[in-house]
Every structure is written in C-alpha cells, then in structure tokens.
Amino acid sequence: MITVEDAMQKEVVKFKDVDTITYVSSILRGKKISGAPIVDEDNNVIGIVSEGDIMRLLEVHSPNLNLLLPAPFDLIELPVRMRVGLDEIAEDIGKAASIMVGEIMTKEVVTIKKDASISDAAALMDSKKVNRLPVVGENKKLIGIVTRGDIIGALGKTG
Incomplete structure (x- = not known):
C-alpha cells in the first residue's frame, strides 16, 4: 500500500x-x-x-454592452464605461493588497x-x-x- x-x-x-x-x-x-x-x-x-x-476578493466589473446593434451614444460612451471598469478593478486590487x-x-x-x-x-x-x-x-x-x-x-x- x-x-x-x-x-x-x-x-x-x-x-x-x-x-x-x-x-x-x-x-x-x-x-x-x-x-x-x-x-x-x-x-x-x-x-x-x-x-x-x-x-x-476582486469584484468582476464588466460594462453591459450591446454589441449586436449599438446605438450611436453607446459608441461614444464605450470608452468611458471601459475606463470606469478598469478604475474599479484597480481600486479592488489596491484594497486587496492591505x-x-x-x-x-x-x-x-x-x-x-x-x-x-x-x-x-x-x-x-x-x-x-x-x-x-x-x-x-x-x-x-x-x-x-x-x-x-x-x-x-x-x-x-x-x-
């Protein structure tokens, strides 16, 4: 054995x-x-x-995107939403560090x-x-x- x-x-x-x-x-x-x-x-x-x-520990932040038929405002808003999501992830990582x-x-x-x-x-x-x-x-x-x-x-x- x-x-x-x-x-x-x-x-x-x-x-x-x-x-x-x-x-x-x-x-x-x-x-x-x-x-x-x-x-x-x-x-x-x-x-x-x-x-x-x-x-x-890391909350998942993903923007709700309509990729099939995006409206013109969605295309303008997309970079802003992506940046906010990245900022939230960075903040979560910072909190996790301590x-x-x-x-x-x-x-x-x-x-x-x-x-x-x-x-x-x-x-x-x-x-x-x-x-x-x-x-x-x-x-x-x-x-x-x-x-x-x-x-x-x-x-x-x-x-």
Missing part, C-alpha cells in the same frame, strides 16, 4: 494569518502553486488559502494523517472538492502536503 507519507511533499510553502494578500499572491505565483496552508506560531494548521479565495490572509482563508481545513493510503487521500479530495491536503501529525502540526499531482505521481511509480 502506498501511503500519504510516500507521496507527500515534506517542504511545504506555508503562511501566517498576518501575511498580506500581496505577499501570499507573489509567493504562490513564484512557486507556481495554487494554494497553501496557514499555520500558527507552533506550526499547527489553522487555515488554507487558494487562488480561488484570492480571486473572490488585507491579511487570515481574513479570507478557509478555516475548516480538510487534513490527512501520513499513514493513510493515497487512495483514501484521493477519495477525500474528491468528496470534499479540495485540491490539496495538509498532512498533519499530533495536534494538527503540519508535517507535509499532498496534492492531486502528488497522488498521480505516486501511482506512476507503482507501474
């Missing part, structure tokens, strides 16, 4: 709840990952953040123990609709992380 410990990554990108969204976003992008656990000062998992959590990750993180974290099987991990990810599982030891202390890619990679090693 392949266990979570066999498949998990032991070097985990993690954040504190006081880290800013700007910082978290830059690290996620730089490391080319889509989410990470949030830990307290004792390395206990207290939350998780994903790109989806960050994306929800928010701490603890304000948007998912607090109900689905975790797994290192001795669970990867098939149990895969089933848990599927049933809970999550893409990653922090691997925890005693008292929810973070010891690793397992992603869908890690599970697929571990399956490839068995063949």
Whole structure:
C-alpha cells in the first residue's frame, strides 16, 4: 500500500494569518502553486488559502454592452464605461493588497494523517472538492502536503 507519507511533499510553502494578500499572491505565483496552508506560531494548521479565495476578493466589473446593434451614444460612451471598469478593478486590487490572509482563508481545513493510503487521500479530495491536503501529525502540526499531482505521481511509480 502506498501511503500519504510516500507521496507527500515534506517542504511545504506555508503562511501566517498576518501575511498580506500581496505577499501570499507573489509567493504562490513564484512557486507556481495554487494554494497553501496557514499555520500558527507552533506550526499547527489553522487555515488554507487558494487562488480561488484570492480571486473572490476582486469584484468582476464588466460594462453591459450591446454589441449586436449599438446605438450611436453607446459608441461614444464605450470608452468611458471601459475606463470606469478598469478604475474599479484597480481600486479592488489596491484594497486587496492591505488585507491579511487570515481574513479570507478557509478555516475548516480538510487534513490527512501520513499513514493513510493515497487512495483514501484521493477519495477525500474528491468528496470534499479540495485540491490539496495538509498532512498533519499530533495536534494538527503540519508535517507535509499532498496534492492531486502528488497522488498521480505516486501511482506512476507503482507501474
């Protein structure tokens, strides 16, 4: 049986709840990952953040355009409406920069123990609709992380 410990990554990108969204976003992008656990000062998992959590901060602003039969005033108004939409997006990004990750993180974290099987991990990810599982030891202390890619990679090693 392949266990979570066999498949998990032991070097985990993690954040504190006081880290800013700007910082978290830059690290996620730089490391080319889509989410990470949030830990307290004792390395206990207290939350998780994903790109989806960050994306929800940005309100979608799109002008209501009638592109089939635009009226002459629509054509004149279009650049103004587009500019207002861009200004609103820029304002949302500015607001997001000062928010701490603890304000948007998912607090109900689905975790797994290192001795669970990867098939149990895969089933848990599927049933809970999550893409990653922090691997925890005693008292929810973070010891690793397992992603869908890690599970697929571990399956490839068995063949």
